[in-house]
Amino acid sequence: MSYALLRPFLFNMDPERAHDMTLALLEKAHKARALGFIYGQQSLPVESMGLRFSNPVGLAAGLDKNGDYIDALAEMGFGFIEIGTVTPKPQEGNAKPRLFRIKQAEAIINRMGFxxxxxxHLVENVRRCQYKGNIGINIGKNAVTPVEQAADDYVYCLERVYPHASYITINISSPNTKNLRDLQSGAALTGLLNTxxxxxxxxxxxxxxxxPLVLKVAPDLDxxxxxxxxxxxxDFEIDGLITTNTTLSRVGVEDLPFGDETGGLSGRPVSQKSTQVLQKFAERLENQVALVGVGGIDSGDKAVKKIQAGADLVQLYSGLIYKGPGLVQSCIQAIGGYYDALEE
Incomplete structure (x- = not known):
C-alpha cells in the first residue's frame, strides 16, 4: 500500500531522480528499522552453483550499481542481491537524460553506460555491509578501454572483488558501452573467457x-x-548463466512515447524473448550450468515461467519499478506453490 501511494509521485519525476530518491527513502526506512516489519522474510531454500540461497528470488544488477544500499535492499526479502555493473575506474556514464519509462507497456529504456x-568504492561498501546472504558482483569494462583490451579491465575487477563476492558476473551484454556485445561471439569470447x-x-x-563465475548475455542472440x-x-566450466540483459528490439513499444530512444529495453516487452533464450540455453546445457532467469518478471506467474523454462534462480528489476517491493514476496510464494505442486 505504501508503494502504491508513493508511485504516482515518483512517476511524475525524472526517472533517474526518482531512482535516486527511492533508494534514499529506502535507506532511511532501513535505518528506522521499518522494512523488515513491512516485508518480512520468506524461506524457500535453494542450492545452486555450490551456494545456498534462502529463496530463489534475487535483485538484478543495475539497481544498486555501487553497493551503497545492500542492507536496505536485503530487507525487502530477496534471496540474493547482485550489485554493479562496476568498472575499474569511476565513470560518469552516458549523457543525461538516459533513463525513460514507457508506462503504457510497463517498460524502461536505459542507456546509462555503466x-x-x-x-x-564498491568493495568498501561490501566490506561494511551487515547482510549475510549471497552477494553477486557484476563486473564490466570502462568505456575508454578498447574492446581489444577488455580482458584487462575484467581481470582487474575480478582480482579486487574475488574475496568479497558470493559469485562474480561477467557482463558482456550491455548495449550501452560501445562494442561490448562483440565479446559475446567467436574468438573474442573464447579469448576473454580463457584469460x-x-x-x-x-x-x-x-x-x-x-x-563461482557467471556470464550475463543478451536476448538478441540467434x-x-x-x-x-x-x-x-x-568448455571453460563457467558456473552460471544469466539470461538475459536488455534488448535492442523495440517490439511492444513501437509508436509509444520514448519508444524510439536508444538504449536497452527492459520490462514487460522483453519477457517472452528472454524466456525463449533461457529455454534454448537450458536445452543445450542440460543442467550442467546454473541458469538465472531475468527479464520482464512482473508477477509470480512470470517468475514461475522462468523456472519452468529451466531457471534455477530468478532476478527482478524493472518489475519492481512498476509493481513495487511486494513483487518479491509474490514471486517467492508462486515459485513455492509450483514446487509444492510438482511434489504432489
Missing part, C-alpha cells in the same frame, strides 16, 4: 576458496550464437 564510482578463467583459477588457489556460447560455458 555509471559507477569504481570497483574500490578470466586462468586468473580465476589462480585466485581460487591463492585464497583457498572457490567463487541460434548459432546460443550454440557457441553454450559450448564455451561448458
Amino acid at each position: 555509471n559507477n564510482k569504481g570497483v574500490d 578470466i578463467k586462468e586468473r580465476h583459477s589462480q585466485l581460487a588457489t591463492e585464497f583457498g576458496f572457490y567463487v 541460434d548459432e550464437q546460443i550454440d557457441y556460447i553454450a559450448k564455451q560455458l561448458l
